[in-house]
Amino acid sequence: MRVVSSVLVVSSLCAGVLALAACDEPGASLQITGARAHRAPDARVVVDVDLVAAEGLGGNIGTYCTRATFAGQVEPVEQCNADLEDGDTKTVRLVSTSDRIFAGAPISIRVRLGNVDVGRGLAAPR
Amino acid sequence: MNRRAPPSIAGLALVALGVLTGEEARGEPASSVPEPEVHHAPLPDTSLGFQPAAPRPTLAWAALQLVPSPEVAVGRQRHVGPSGEVDAGPRAAFGLRWQLTPVLWSFGVHPSQPRWRTFVVDPLARQSGSIELSTSFEYIGGHVDRLLARPGLRVYLPVAHKGEYLSVSLGTSVYAYEGFRVAYDVGAYILAGTLGVQMTVAPAHAPLAAIATVRLRYF
Numbered sequence: 180m181r182v183v184s185s186v187l188v189v190s191s192l193c194a195g196v197l198a199l200a201a202c203d204e205p206g207a208s209l210q211i212t213g214a215r216a217h218r219a220p221d222a223r224v225v226v227d228v229d230l231v232a233a234e235g236l237g238g239n240i241g242t243y244c245t246r247a248t249f250a251g252q253v254e255p256v257e258q259c260n261a262d263l264e265d266g267d268t269k270t271v272r273l274v275s276t277s278d279r280i281f282a283g284a285p286i287s288i289r290v291r292l293g294n295v296d297v298g299r300g301l302a303a304p305r
Numbered sequence: 306m307n308r309r310a311p312p313s314i315a316g317l318a319l320v321a322l323g324v325l326t327g328e329e330a331r332g333e334p335a336s337s338v339p340e341p342e343v344h345h346a347p348l349p350d351t352s353l354g355f356q357p358a359a360p361r362p363t364l365a366w367a368a369l370q371l372v373p374s375p376e377v378a379v380g381r382q383r384h385v386g387p388s389g390e391v392d393a394g395p396r397a398a399f400g401l402r403w404q405l406t407p408v409l410w411s412f413g414v415h416p417s418q419p420r421w422r423t424f425v426v427d428p429l430a431r432q433s434g435s436i437e438l439s440t441s442f443e444y445i446g447g448h449v450d451r452l453l454a455r456p457g458l459r460v461y462l463p464v465a466h467k468g469e470y471l472s473v474s475l476g477t478s479v480y481a482y483e484g485f486r487v488a489y490d491v492g493a494y495i496l497a498g499t500l501g502v503q504m505t506v507a508p509a510h511a512p513l514a515a516i517a518t519v520r521l522r523y524f
Contacts, residue, residue, distance in 0.1 A: 208483060208484065231483070235509065265511055266508070266511040266512040267384070268382065268385070269384065270382070270387045272387035
């Protein structure tokens with residue numbers, strides 16, 4: 180009798196485990212955890228963007244794009260990659276093409292993964 | 306209770322002796338022989354009584370729950386630097402875990418005892434065979450550096466001496482870490498479950514792939 184009840188309990192637990200396993204979120208996400216800007220010796224602005232990736236099943240998050248739009252520069256700088264897996268962190272470096280970005284000029288940072296777009300703002304350094 | 310007993314044979318004999326010796330005839334009063342008082346002791350109560358176990362939270366219990374279980378979390382968190390350099394080494398972090406049992410159903414206790422426990426769980430009820438809705442809170446430092454709450458389900462199975470000498474557990478839990486995650490754990494316990502080792506694995510979550518916990522728990 181005791182063995183039967185133990186088997187029943189373990190079976191119930193296994194069923195619960197399977198149900199919980201279904202809770203694993205297959206969705207991927209990418210977040211900005213930090214952003215810094217400094218000026219290179221050639222007067223261009225360098226932006227470092229810290230990212231952290233998440234994917235519920237532990238896999239690759241897919242292609243993502245990081246873009247910086249500098250006030251005073253017509254074309255934004257964009258970099259696309261597919262090198263991040265669940266839990267990975269990355270610092271993406273974007274450098275302006277113009278050396279005439281004034282100190283304090285706004286810099287808009289956007290990170291896009293699928294149809295999700297997150298952003299952050301910075302001011303150009305001296 | 307103290308009923309007067311019928312005259313004994315010795316008493317009757319004394320009365321008969323008085324009659325034969327003519328005490329009544331000589332006009333002397335008969336000697337008053339005190340009747341012995343006999344106290345009948347009641348029969349012992351043969352019905353068996355027991356006090357059902359119903360442990361309640363106390364200050365001592367609450368204080369014991371604050372004792373954390375130390376743990377080491379091992380995982381992989383790859384970092385890609387700004388110039389493309391990759392740091393992919395495994396990382397370890399120290400942590401502390403606190404456990405709480407909102408509900409437990411024991412299938413190992415005597416049938417005359419209640420099977421359900423809430424929050425306060427006597428070691429025998431847990432380690433002799435039970436299934437519990439568990440909740441643990443843990444802080445993990447290092448590369449994780451966050452507080453996690455893990456609701457889950459765990460079954461305890463006795464191995465030796467109804468689990469007092471040795472018992473094992475199987476469980477699963479969920480936690481929030483950049484989305485919902487699922488982990489599985491196995492454990493082995495001695496000293497009525499007071500001391501044990503638990504291994505928690507999250508196959509689909511690299512930063513917290515494995516956690517080894519020295520479980521300290523009493524009630």
